[in-house]
Structures are given as structure tokens and as C-alpha cells.
Amino acid sequence: MLDQVIKVARDCERCVVLTGAGISAESGVPTFRGKEGLWGKFRPEELATMEAFMANPQIVWEWYNWRRELISEVKPNPGHYAIVEMENIFDHFTLITQNVDDLHRIAGSKNIIELHGNINKNKCLKCSEPFPDDQIISPDVIPACPKCGGQIRPDVVWFGEMLNADTIQKAFDESSKADLFLSIGTSAIVQPAASLPVEAKRSQATLIEINVNNTSLTSIVDFFIAEPSGEFLPKLVEGLKKII
Ligand code: OAD
Numbered sequence: 001m002l003d004q005v006i007k008v009a010r011d012c013e014r015c016v017v018l019t020g021a022g023i024s025a026e027s028g029v030p031t032f033r034g035k036e037g038l039w040g041k042f043r044p045e046e047l048a049t050m051e052a053f054m055a056n057p058q059i060v061w062e063w064y065n066w067r068r069e070l071i072s073e074v075k076p077n078p079g080h081y082a083i084v085e086m087e088n089i090f091d092h093f094t095l096i097t098q099n100v101d102d103l104h105r106i107a108g109s110k111n112i113i114e115l116h117g118n119i120n121k122n123k124c125l126k127c128s129e130p131f132p133d134d135q136i137i138s139p140d141v142i143p144a145c146p147k148c149g150g151q152i153r154p155d156v157v158w159f160g161e162m163l164n165a166d167t168i169q170k171a172f173d174e175s176s177k178a179d180l181f182l183s184i185g186t187s188a189i190v191q192p193a194a195s196l197p198v199e200a201k202r203s204q205a206t207l208i209e210i211n212v213n214n215t216s217l218t219s220i221v222d223f224f225i226a227e228p229s230g231e232f233l234p235k236l237v238e239g240l241k242k243i244i
């Protein structure tokens, strides 16, 4: 299977990679769904919605700080680093992630389309002004916006919220132009991200899925790789580098 994938990928010019929580699983970041997933332990509607923040901002703030702490202790894994190398292998390369953990940037990826925001960033609930990164975020006190006094919230997309229009547009544009699309470590359930691989396939891209489990996408992909991404991606990159 690896050889077949390398053979197909080496003839491609426009590669789009979509990642989900599974790419960071081998770094020790919990995924959302599945046995050990966050949504098995916590109720998203109590923690990741505007209603939850309005009803109990402190609990939401503390939950995000707990996740920030957890993420600050982990490192990118070989899957993240392989994706950094892919930038130099293809003529045109786009990385789209649903993850908020910043591990792609820390690994060295450059142009990252962050569909669901970034957990290390904050913004004002009222005026959306970014809250300066260098300001100390206390786990206990929700800061106030220096501009309007509004409450500061994590700059992530909550359930029921729209994605940034330009961001999702760019993701769809790139997906429809791709000749190779890799869906990595995502359950491909949450929209609109889950439509990106479908869009790529509709536009004739070769669709490859790398996931330790089958997903709703699996039945339409050209290649399904049932391996942890941190093990498969370095092999793929090594194979592609040999050819170039
Ligand atoms: P999920 O938790 O839904 O899915 C993670 C996927 O990764 C599953 O399909 C696993 O089988 C797979 N997986 C686990 N370990 C893996 C490994 N080592 N290698 C490859 N695959 C592996 O996470 P997402 O699909 O990212 O949204 O979830 C999408 C969105 O739902 C998230 O961005 C988040 C969540 O609610 C928001 O926060 C807005």
C-alpha cells in the first residue's frame, strides 16, 4: 500500500492535508471522540458553546486553561514533522487543521489554515479584538478587554458558531484545486470541515485517509491507511524524498 501511495503522490502537484485530533494523539493530546475522548468525559454543551460561557464563564475559562496546560506540556510527534517536510516536496501545499493545539506551528509548518481557531489565543467576546498574547492569562481571573471592557474568551470556534468566512472559503478553494488530498486523524463528522475531502474527491483529487479507525469518509477514499499517522507519514515522506 505504501508503495502504491508513493507512486500516486509523486505525480501530484497540489497537495492539501486536513488534520484532526488524531494527528496529535501520539503527542498525548486527547481526541474528542472514542473511548478516551474528551467528549466522553465532558459535555460539550456545558463547556464549548456561547451559552455555556454566558451562563458560567468561570467554568469554561478554567476548562480551557486546563487544556492549555495539558497542551503546553506536549511536543509535536513524527507525524507533525513529516507534514512540515511535505511543504517542500509538493509544488503547492496547503495544511488545513481542525486542531487548536498549535502543534503544527511548533513543529515548523508555515501556512496553516486553522479552521477552529487556536487555544493559545484569546479575543474579546464583545468586540472580537485579539487580546495580546503577551498578557498573562490567570487561570482564575477572566481578563477584561482593554478596548471595550468586554470579557476575554478563547479564540476557538464553539459549537453553534460560524467559522471565519474567509478561512473556510480558502479551505474550500484549495481543496477543490487539489490533485492529492490527505485526511489525517479526523473522524470527519464535524461540518463544514468534513466536506473538504468530499469536495476534493468531487474535483477529481486522489483521496487518501490515514486513521486508526474507519470513518464515514472511508467508503469513498482511494486509499485507506489503517496506521497511526506518526508511523505512516514519515515513511511516506522518506519515499517521496527518494524519488525527488
Ligand atoms: P475526533 O476525536 O472526532 O476524531 C479523532 C480521529 O483520530 C478518530 O477518527 C480516531 O480514530 C483518529 N485517531 C486517533 N489516534 C490516531 C492516530 N495515532 N493516527 C491516526 N488517527 C488517529 O477529532 P476531530 O475529527 O478532530 O471541534 O474532531 C473534529 C472537531 O470536533 C474538533 O475540531 C472539535 C471537536 O468538537 C471544535 O472544537 C470546534
Ligand code: ZN
Pocket: 124, 125, 126, 127, 128, 129, 145, 146, 147, 148, 149, 150
Ligand atoms: Zn472588546
